[in-house]
Amino acid sequence: MNGMTARKVKVSVSLDAALIQAVDRAAAKEGTTRSALLERWLRNSQRQSNLMRLEEETAAYYDSLTLAETDDDSRWAEAATRSARSLKIDEDSDRARPKRTGRRRKG
Numbered sequence: 001m002n003g004m005t006a007r008k009v010k011v012s013v014s015l016d017a018a019l020i021q022a023v024d025r026a027a028a029k030e031g032t033t034r035s036a037l038l039e040r041w042l043r044n045s046q047r048q049s050n051l052m053r054l055e056e057e058t059a060a061y062y063d064s065l066t067l068a069e070t071d072d073d074s075r076w077a078e079a080a081t082r083s084a085r086s087l088k089i090d091e092d093s094d095r096a097r098p099k100r101t102g103r104r105r106k107g
Helices: 017-030 034-064 067-086 089-096
Strands: none
Touching: 017 034
């Protein structure tokens, strides 16, 4: 919500009694309310569903590529990999930092 307060809406749903008991046990164990627990579970389910949809759409995209497009994509990936391997970020940052001797000068 990016800093905004979410508006809560009260709803009525009918659920299996055994499921409600499981929700109540989980809420008690976590020290939260039934509503907060269900909201978190629903958000997690929505997030997982969105992730699965994204994975399916990504797979469909790559499955739809022609042989030439697949070959082009592979060449770009290889070039990016070579470029990334040639970076020496950690080595450069170690040399740029002065070494500490453990003693502090009074001044």
